[in-house]
Amino acid sequence: MAPQTPADHSYPGQTRSNEARIGESQTLPFDGQAPAQEPPRPMSRRSILRGVAVVGAVGAAAAAGAGSVIALDRPTAQPATLMPVSKPVAMAPMAQTAMAGPLVVYIADTTNGLLDVFGDTGATQVHNPALVTQLLKNLKLV
Amino acid sequence: MSSHREAPEISKDPVADSTDVYAFVSPDRPGTVTLIANYIPLEGPAGGPNFYAFGDDVLYEIHVDNNGDSEPDVTFQFRFQTTLANTNTFLYNTGPITSLDSQNWNARQTYTVTRVAGGQSAVLGQSLPCPPCNIGPLSTPNYASLAASAVNTLPDGIKVFAGQRAEGFYVDLGAVFDLGDLRPFENLHAQYGMGVFSSGAAGVNATAALNVHSIALQLPLDQVLSGGTHNQVADKGSVIGVWTTASRQTASVWDAHKGANIGVGPFRQVSRLANPLFNEVLIPLALKDEWNTLPPSGDKRFADRVTHPELASLLPALYPGVFPNLAALNAKGTARADLEAILLTGIPSGIVSGFQNYTGPVLADLMRLNTAIPASTSPNPLGVVGGDLAGFPNGRRVFDDVVSIELRAIAGVTVPLVDPTFTPDAAAGEVTDGLTMSSVPSGYLDEFPYLGVPYSGFSTPAE
16 A cells, blocks of 8 residues: 555654553542532522522523514514513413524524524524514614 | 645634545455545644544535536445543543543544435444544553554444544645745745745655544445446446535534533535645635535536636746746636546546546546556556556545645646647656655555554654
């Protein structure tokens, strides 16, 4: 295959590797040994508040999703509402385990109202200018 | 380089950046072909503690066209998975790794190989182990045999390997990208009036101590050819076109909670490679990333970049008086049918005695291999230009001197194949960056996966 390959294929690492063959049992002290588990820390007020904030964010996201679903199902002149955290709109029924990963919406051009929606390895395209407008308002971009 | 960091976007994404494709009849196993796709350019061997690995979020593919339409008829897909054995250490390994199931090896990769043909997918192997990177004599003693144990044998006589290898491609990057300096002839360079060089110099292999990651397959011919026996050189069915692609999911979101990029959506191609230097040298900077996203069957759009290559115009300008015949050819605006045949259609019968690797009129950048031509017993790294029909551009072997071959072709040495009245410049047959396969310190292997043992981090620190 390689007639002009240099006769000396070795290089310092290889030469030394033959000299330095070491038994598999030689390991660093912490190898493979997980440290003893620490006892659970008492929850601080701050951590509890942080947890509440996360729950709130999830609720807001769910409400936003519901608004999106309604808007997508029944496109009307009414702009979809994305900020009804205090008054969530009726949610379309969704399985709790609909999908494990995120949905990502990409709007390449806000003027045409097209949303590319990605989930898992799939994609779909939705035409909803009202939702795009509402998103822009929420982001204070218009 | 061949295709290392060849386009602006992919240069920021090394794990998805294809660097070289090789396709050749296996010299030690007649009746099989070896296909290799390299990724992750310019790996500094000492790059720990997070040593190099394939992208778990990248879909790697090697495609084979066997009927001349430049569409994939057989595709081999590779998906990788990284696992951490010990989440309480920052180390890649916590002791010597002497086997692929070593408990000392913390960050390891396995992979799945899937064959797609005729709309059907079949998993050929899963949970196949990659070898570790070559770290040094304490961490990876006896590395050559350790890596050899990661050559997996699959059903139907298929061999597969995925892991680190020594870079087999050699090129004098430092000079070439310094305004086209070719050190052996640098005294003839225009030098823009600066008079920097008074004599020629030996080439310097910029990849001499660097590694890559290879995906290598050794396949019985019936795995890649269309039905029936194709053992005659003139048989169109004996020619395959090979290329590799890497794809990422369309949307990528930085998940700050996980500290990770999350890929979502369909996989879309971000990297493509067949012939060395195609995208690198022929495609303009503004189109390189787009080219990476396209299928080869659409390369007609770029045909003018091949038939009127920018480099052919640069050579007479950079080396005044050295390439007068090439300059005259350029001045006439002659389309380079020789380059179109070599890179976009394959060479038809009747051009080179006893040879063809023509896939038909579809213009596509494919690595074309006539599988009926046996491996050479006395290979010439200059391939077909050097009279060795088993070498580039009939496929590509790991040691082929593709830089010199393509430089000479662009300089005009292959024009007489299509225009016998043309006399190449004397320099066209000599032009080179001054390197040979002996410029690769690791050498090459005589057996699968043929690329040399990777340089270890211990012995090759960055200079």
